Amino acid sequence: MPSRGSRLVEAMRVRGLHKQHALAHSLGVNQSTITRWKQDGPMSLESAAELCRNLDISMDWLVRGIGVMEQHRLDGSEMRAAGEKLTGLSPEAPDKLSQKSKTLLASFIDSVLP
Numbered sequence: 001m002p003s004r005g006s007r008l009v010e011a012m013r014v015r016g017l018h019k020q021h022a023l024a025h026s027l028g029v030n031q032s033t034i035t036r037w038k039q040d041g042p043m044s045l046e047s048a049a050e051l052c053r054n055l056d057i058s059m060d061w062l063v064r065g066i067g068v069m070e071q072h073r074l075d076g077s078e079m080r081a082a083g084e085k086l087t088g089l090s091p092e093a094p095d096k097l098s099q100k101s102k103t104l105l106a107s108f109i110d111s112v113l114p
Helices: 004-014 020-027 031-038 045-055 059-064 076-087 099-112
Strands: none
Touching: 004 031, 004 045, 004 059, 020 031, 020 045, 031 045, 045 059
């Protein structure tokens, strides 16, 4: 299984980032930090999350090498369909959800909204 650093290099290649300067700038880190990450150097959880969000890649794939690279965010038509389902709910629907379900739903909505 390739290393985290090699997966980062692959993600940058697929996303068309041939220079690490742009990625470093968008993440607010030095280019040397990107170099260190590409060499499997330490990376905080916050940095990994921001990197995955920025490159639109899966955290499981980057950090653990599990699954596929693509994040699979919903496209516009899927977003509209999900929105229609949510707006079509009865006013009592939120009361019928458990707290865990409410938290998961809110987390999901936050993850797919721009």
